[in-house]
Amino acid sequence: MSPKAPPLLEVDIEVKRRQVVVEASFALDAGERLAIFGTSGAGKTTILESVAGLTRLSRGKVRVENKLVAGRVKGEATMAPRHRQVALVRQPTTLFPHLTAEQNVAYAIRHSPAGTRVDELLERLGLSSLARARGAALSGGQRQRVALGRALAGPFRVLLLDEPLSAVDIAAREPLRLLTIETSLARDAAGILVTHDLAEAQAFSDRLGIIDGGQLLQVGGALEVVLSPATRRVAELVGYAGFVPHPARPGCWYAIHPDRLVHATVPERGVVLEGTVLSTRPFGLRYECTVTTRSGEQFTVHLDTPPPGGTEASFTAIDPPLVGA
Amino acid sequence: MRNTAPAGNLAATGVVPGFPQAGRIAARGSTVLALFGALIIWLALLGPFAVLIQHLSLHSIRAALGPPGALGPLWISLGASAIALGVMVLFGTPLAYLLARGRLPLARLVELGIMLPLMMPPLVIGLLLIFLIGPQGTLGNLLADIHLTGVNTFFALIVAEFYEAAPFYVLGAHAAFSSVDPRIEQDATLLGDRPLQAFWRITLPLAAPGLATGLATAWARAMGAFGAVIIVAYYPRGLPNQIFIAFQEFGLSGALPFALLLVVAALPLPILAYLWSARTRARVAGAETP
Numbered sequence: 001m002s003p004k005a006p007p008l009l010e011v012d013i014e015v016k017r018r019q020v021v022v023e024a025s026f027a028l029d030a031g032e033r034l035a036i037f038g039t040s041g042a043g044k045t046t047i048l049e050s051v052a053g054l055t056r057l058s059r060g061k062v063r064v065e066n067k068l069v070a071g072r073v074k075g076e077a078t079m080a081p082r083h084r085q086v087a088l089v090r091q092p093t094t095l096f097p098h099l100t101a102e103q104n105v106a107y108a109i110r111h112s113p114a115g116t117r118v119d120e121l122l123e124r125l126g127l128s129s130l131a132r133a134r135g136a137a138l139s140g141g142q143r144q145r146v147a148l149g150r151a152l153a154g155p156f157r158v159l160l161l162d163e164p165l166s167a168v169d170i171a172a173r174e175p176l177r178l179l180t181i182e183t184s185l186a187r188d189a190a191g192i193l194v195t196h197d198l199a200e201a202q203a204f205s206d207r208l209g210i211i212d213g214g215q216l217l218q219v220g221g222a223l224e225v226v227l228s229p230a231t232r233r234v235a236e237l238v239g240y241a242g243f244v245p246h247p248a249r250p251g252c253w254y255a256i257h258p259d260r261l262v263h264a265t266v267p268e269r270g271v272v273l274e275g276t277v278l279s280t281r282p283f284g285l286r287y288e289c290t291v292t293t294r295s296g297e298q299f300t301v302h303l304d305t306p307p308p309g310g311t312e313a314s315f316t317a318i319d320p321p322l323v324g325a
Numbered sequence: 326m327r328n329t330a331p332a333g334n335l336a337a338t339g340v341v342p343g344f345p346q347a348g349r350i351a352a353r354g355s356t357v358l359a360l361f362g363a364l365i366i367w368l369a370l371l372g373p374f375a376v377l378i379q380h381l382s383l384h385s386i387r388a389a390l391g392p393p394g395a396l397g398p399l400w401i402s403l404g405a406s407a408i409a410l411g412v413m414v415l416f417g418t419p420l421a422y423l424l425a426r427g428r429l430p431l432a433r434l435v436e437l438g439i440m441l442p443l444m445m446p447p448l449v450i451g452l453l454l455i456f457l458i459g460p461q462g463t464l465g466n467l468l469a470d471i472h473l474t475g476v477n478t479f480f481a482l483i484v485a486e487f488y489e490a491a492p493f494y495v496l497g498a499h500a501a502f503s504s505v506d507p508r509i510e511q512d513a514t515l516l517g518d519r520p521l522q523a524f525w526r527i528t529l530p531l532a533a534p535g536l537a538t539g540l541a542t543a544w545a546r547a548m549g550a551f552g553a554v555i556i557v558a559y560y561p562r563g564l565p566n567q568i569f570i571a572f573q574e575f576g577l578s579g580a581l582p583f584a585l586l587l588v589v590a591a592l593p594l595p596i597l598a599y600l601w602s603a604r605t606r607a608r609v610a611g612a613e614t615p
Binding site: 052054080081082084086087088090094095096097098107108110111112134136150154155 | 506508509511512513514515516517518519526527530531608609610
């Protein structure tokens with residue numbers, strides 16, 4: 001067997017911030033995308049800035065194509081920013097305010113691979129009619145499109161996106177997401193998206209990382225992490241809204257997801273939970289109910305036809321994952 | 326300006342909880358008071374110009390500026406100020422940039438050093454300059470070796486103007502560079518620019534309005550420098566010296582034509598710089614769409 005080539009991007013960092021110590025360690029091959037999901041203040045932006053080599057690391061290093069981007073390694077200098085091939089879309093958006101949308105997108109065209117077309121990009125970003133507008137005349141969503149376009153038109157092997165579509169209307173996100181994924185694949189690049197929107201994270205990438213309090217708690221497949229969270233905290237972050245102690249194993253809980261419950265008693269499909277319906281409210285096209293079990297645990301459930309409040313009801317959590325502390 | 330907008334709106338709508346009527350009257354009263362104060366200041370500042378225009382006659386201008394060589398002081402002032410400004414831009418710009426980006430050790434001390442000439446009386450600067458670059462000083466001796474004498478020479482005039490004007494440019498440039506978000510400079514370098522390219526394409530255009538204002542102020546100070554100049558460079562005679570000498574010899578009527586000349590020579594650049602930077606700022610702020 002021939003020795004495996006080093007990954008395109010290797011990250012192993014520790015950054016001390018006032019509130020938290022941010023630690024992360026992962027690697028991405030060309031064409032791979034990772035979404036990092038977590039609450040605000042969890043250290044998502046710090047990870048991106050560290051990978052771009054813009055933050056002083058207290059320990060560790062970042063390598064792109066096996067060349068040092070950040071960190072101190074004896075006898076090896078870190079690359080100048082222009083050689084890093086790292087594109088960064090920041091949050092809040094930073095445009096070049098004295099340049100038009102078109103000039104922003106075309107900013108790095110002289111350094112970009114041949115065949116990068118600015119007019120085409122502007123059209124796909126939905127910016128054709130705004131090509132000559134400056135940043136101050138654009139809305140938040142439009143500014144984000146320009147920033148995304150500027151990054152995609154530039155030279156990169158690593159694409160770093162900090163909530164790049166947060167101000168874009170949800171209905172308009174899909175084409176932009178496709179454009180981003182397409183371009184990143186065409187460049188044979190690695191991508192990292194950070195977001196506090198789980199659906200956004202899963203739509204962008206095949207791999208999902210969960211960050212909390214500066215720690216990358218779990219990295220895995222985009223659905224796998226949600227289906228089998230490693231800890232109770234990860235489960236809470238990805239949407240589990242109830243924890244029922246395992247009858248035989250102290251310190252272990254069944255994690256109950258509102259969308260993985262049926263209003264029926266089907267013991268062969270999972271764990272049966274009985275309790276009192278506390279409240280019911282509309283939730284999109286369905287209803288959200290809060291239920292308390294006899295032993296006092298609360299969970300929420302999404303249903304098409306909810307039982308009336310105050311009544312006793314029986315639910316089955318479908319194959320709930322078992323989580324530890 | 327933008328920061329004061331909400332407070333202004335509040336005053337204009339007269340929202341004083343509990344006393345809407347009283348609030349409205351108070352708001353109107355304070356607006357009138359503010360306008361009155363602004364007018365007084367504006368008139369007071371413009372007053373001298375009005376007097377200058379009023380007391381000038383075409384005859385006295387012709388008499389003072391007509392004879393051959395009468396415009397000599399103008400060329401001397403323009404030349405010395407231009408050179409002083411060139412040196413300022415060449416060395417002051419990098420200094421201001423490094424200060425703004427916090428890349429200098431002991432930045433506070435450096436800043437204080439730049440401001441010191443502003444706080445010192447120009448006459449005192451002039452006296453100290455004689456010690457520094459005059460024939461008896463150490464630096465003066467070195468200068469003498471390369472045939473530059475620091476007293477009563479064109480070189481001395483440049484140095485004296487530099488001391489009076491440079492802080493205005495460096496501090497103005499410092500503020501201008503500080504207003505440019507360092508993150509967008511980083512963005513430019515990540516997009517493939519060399520640091521100098523990013524400076525040229527991003528930092529400079531964004532700081533340009535502030536730099537222009539600083540440069541214009543420095544130009545006006547250099548052209549009008551007098552206190553230090555009259556001590557170290559009585560000769561060659563620049564315009565401010567000429568005004569002073571004409572005033573002593575011929576009184577007000579003899580000095581005013583030169584005063585007009587100085588104003589006419591020194592003012593257009595600052596005014597143009599002001600108008601240009603105001604327009605550029607408005608364009609970047611989006612007030613004007615292409």
